[in-house]
Amino acid sequence: MAILVSKETKAIVQGITGRQGVFHTKLMLEYGTKIVAGSTPGRGGETIEGIPVYDSVREALDEHDANASIIFVPAPSAKDAALEAMDAKLNPIVIITEGIPLHDELVIARVASEKRTKIIGPNTPGVITPSECKLGIMPGHVFKRGNVGIISRSGTLTYEIAANLTKSGIGQSTCLGIGGDPVTGMDFTEVMEMFKDDDETKSVAIIGEIGGDAEERTAKYISETKFKKQVVAFIAGKTAPSGKRMGHAGAIITGSSGTAESKINALRDAGVGVASKPSEVAELIGE
Amino acid sequence: MRFFEYEAKSVFEKHGIRVPKRGYTTKPAEAKRLAREIGCPVALKAQVLVGGRGKAGGIRFANTPNEAEELARLMLGTKIQGLNVSGVLVEEKLKIEHEYYFGITIDRSKRSPVVLASSIGGMDIEEVARDSPEKIVRRYVDPVLGMCEFEARLIAKDVGFAGNELAEISNAIMKLWEIMHEFDAELVESNPFVKTSEGVFTAADARLIIDDNAIFRHKDLESRVATVGELNKREMEAREAGMSYVELDGEVSIIGNGAGLVMATLDMVDLFGGKPANFLDVGGGASSERMIKALKIVGSHPNGKVILINILGGITRCDDMARGIIEARNSIGINIPLVVRMVGTNEAEGKKILNEAEIEVLDTMEGAAKKAVEVSQ
Numbered sequence: 262m263a264i265l266v267s268k269e270t271k272a273i274v275q276g277i278t279g280r281q282g283v284f285h286t287k288l289m290l291e292y293g294t295k296i297v298a299g300s301t302p303g304r305g306g307e308t309i310e311g312i313p314v315y316d317s318v319r320e321a322l323d324e325h326d327a328n329a330s331i332i333f334v335p336a337p338s339a340k341d342a343a344l345e346a347m348d349a350k351l352n353p354i355v356i357i358t359e360g361i362p363l364h365d366e367l368v369i370a371r372v373a374s375e376k377r378t379k380i381i382g383p384n385t386p387g388v389i390t391p392s393e394c395k396l397g398i399m400p401g402h403v404f405k406r407g408n409v410g411i412i413s414r415s416g417t418l419t420y421e422i423a424a425n426l427t428k429s430g431i432g433q434s435t436c437l438g439i440g441g442d443p444v445t446g447m448d449f450t451e452v453m454e455m456f457k458d459d460d461e462t463k464s465v466a467i468i469g470e471i472g473g474d475a476e477e478r479t480a481k482y483i484s485e486t487k488f489k490k491q492v493v494a495f496i497a498g499k500t501a502p503s504g505k506r507m508g509h510a511g512a513i514i515t516g517s518s519g520t521a522e523s524k525i526n527a528l529r530d531a532g533v534g535v536a537s538k539p540s541e542v543a544e545l546i547g548e
Numbered sequence: 549m550r551f552f553e554y555e556a557k558s559v560f561e562k563h564g565i566r567v568p569k570r571g572y573t574t575k576p577a578e579a580k581r582l583a584r585e586i587g588c589p590v591a592l593k594a595q596v597l598v599g600g601r602g603k604a605g606g607i608r609f610a611n612t613p614n615e616a617e618e619l620a621r622l623m624l625g626t627k628i629q630g631l632n633v634s635g636v637l638v639e640e641k642l643k644i645e646h647e648y649y650f651g652i653t654i655d656r657s658k659r660s661p662v663v664l665a666s667s668i669g670g671m672d673i674e675e676v677a678r679d680s681p682e683k684i685v686r687r688y689v690d691p692v693l694g695m696c697e698f699e700a701r702l703i704a705k706d707v708g709f710a711g712n713e714l715a716e717i718s719n720a721i722m723k724l725w726e727i728m729h730e731f732d733a734e735l736v737e738s739n740p741f742v743k744t745s746e747g748v749f750t751a752a753d754a755r756l757i758i759d760d761n762a763i764f765r766h767k768d769l770e771s772r773v774a775t776v777g778e779l780n781k782r783e784m785e786a787r788e789a790g791m792s793y794v795e796l797d798g799e800v801s802i803i804g805n806g807a808g809l810v811m812a813t814l815d816m817v818d819l820f821g822g823k824p825a826n827f828l829d830v831g832g833g834a835s836s837e838r839m840i841k842a843l844k845i846v847g848s849h850p851n852g853k854v855i856l857i858n859i860l861g862g863i864t865r866c867d868d869m870a871r872g873i874i875e876a877r878n879s880i881g882i883n884i885p886l887v888v889r890m891v892g893t894n895e896a897e898g899k900k901i902l903n904e905a906e907i908e909v910l911d912t913m914e915g916a917a918k919k920a921v922e923v924s925q
Contacts (some may be wrong), residue, residue: 371690415809417805424891470808507808507811
């Protein structure tokens with residue numbers, strides 16, 4: 262079954278005419294994703310990679326059937342693009358954009374919660390259900406369909422681990438990036454709830470990093486709900502110093518909270534196999 | 549972006565929150581003049597962007613203008629927790645009757661701003677939070693609605709205010725929220741927020757941290773990044789080039805694409821017994837020019853004995869990265885060994901370019917990290 266995206270997904274690309282929009286629309290189409298239209302205010306009437314462009318999401322929906330959106334709009338206007346997509350009832354909405362102001366992300370998250378819209382990101386490589394749909398910027402060829410659900414806060418580290426799994430003959434049901442920012446549209450636990458109910462997913466791999474307490478809360482969730490499926494994890498940033506942002510806006514140890522050690526201990530206490538290096542994730546799943 | 553106390557206090561004052569009589573200076577003679585103007589005794593507070601300065605001797609008191617000058621001379625140019633004290637705030641010494649804590653920050657897990665307030669403010673607030681969490685009032689603010697006045701009153705009431713004080717304190721809390729919102733802040737805080745023996749409420753300390761991702765919409769702050777000295781030369785260069793760079797003090801310099809991948813690379817170097825010299829993420833879809841800039845930055849690190857490059861090319865092209873490495877070697881020169889791991893888009897071409905220049909290319913992160921550590925030792 263997989264989660265969130267499938268061959269039924271029909272997506273609108275917001276910000277389709279920008280450099281990233283054009284480039285990744287082409288790659289998503291090559292992967293087989295059903296992109297029905299694009300939206301960039303003022304560019305209605307154009308065509309990008311054969312996809313019709315409209316001035317607004319609403320106009321696109323007047324002509325086409327769509328149930329999802331992917332946003333490549335630059336940070337200053339990303340909140341508005343997300344609000345527009347939510348207003349049009351598109352769900353899920355992938356926000357690729359990095360650098361969105363925190364206060365904008367809080368508003369996006371609040372409105373999404375009230376409208377029960379699933380937001381993937383911001384600052385994410387997106388989501389992929391191998392062989393069916395890629396709504397994102399990840400290299401499709403490193404993924405292979407299988408039974409492991411991946412939930413990650415990073416981009417290339419996810420590809421590294423997915424590639425290792427694929428090479429070991431272990432495929433993935435759905436791989437999703439919740440994003441590298443301090444405020445994410447979805448939590449690890451919300452995605453795990455979806456994997457829990459997905460027959461195709463037999464194990465879950467969590468790729469976390471320093472900053473915040475998402476992994477600790479996930480450990481609590483696993484214990485309290487007695488999560489039945491195997492969970493393994495890799496946490497990046499054991500060597501990160503306190504007080505410094507390590508690339509991602511959300512990857513920062515403040516004082517003593519948000520350390521890799523705290524996350525690894527919490528997960529191990531909950532029975533999660535925590536890899537000491539990325540390649541070990543495949544070994545742990547194999548067990 | 550962290551503001552100095554003196555800057556945060558200016559913001560508080562502009563927004564109608566009372567702050568002590570004060571003056572900021574970088575010169576001891578000026579500290580003497582300020583002390584005379586304000587009236588002794590005065591406090592001299594080191595202006596550094598770290599907490600815990602009180603416990604580190606960063607707050608001293610002077611009874612005469614001469615003493616103020618002497619203390620200022622002592623404090624300026626010293627370091628607190630590794631940071632230079634470039635200025636001091638000379639301030640009226642408050643007769644404190646009671647210390648409170650008021651702060652607004654972001655609760656990541658609840659995806660919400662949260663107001664924290666306590667009648668037990670001061671240096672030990674962290675212990676209070678740990679040992680008596682019930683003494684900290686907590687209220688989540690709707691990020692879409694913003695704070696409502698009734699909420700500010702509820703908070704003030706819960707902290708223990710009543711009567712006339714209720715209006716004054718709830719007003720101050722509303723002002724803190726206004727600052728939080730207007731400045732796109734991650735944190736606005738006053739600890740301690742004091743009641744003086746004359747019954748006057750004043751923000752004895754002020755902290756303000758602004759979301760770096762919001763600076764584009766605070767044009768007046770853009771130039772501040774360069775002048776404040778929070779970042780060293782290499783960090784500034786990286787920032788200007790759109791890359792993330794954190795300097796450490798080991799011998800293995802690291803360049804990679806993707807924050808998580810780079811962090812994992814640092815961790816792996818450490819796992820194999822090496823010491824990372826830095827974190828550097830060239831970002832997604834980096835050009836060869838970016839790689840050249842990255843090599844220039846890590847190349848100037850005083851302790852670097854080897855440069856480990858870890859590229860997993862998705863959108864980023866391996867041949868672009870390879871070209872950047874060769875050009876860097878030719879134009880700026882690379883004096884220390886390179887260990888390169890490169891896989892992904894156009895990897896065959898990238899490998900060819902590097903092999904022709906006699907640079908070996910490894911396939912796995914582990915192999916590369918191990919080799920880099922060996923070379924560094």
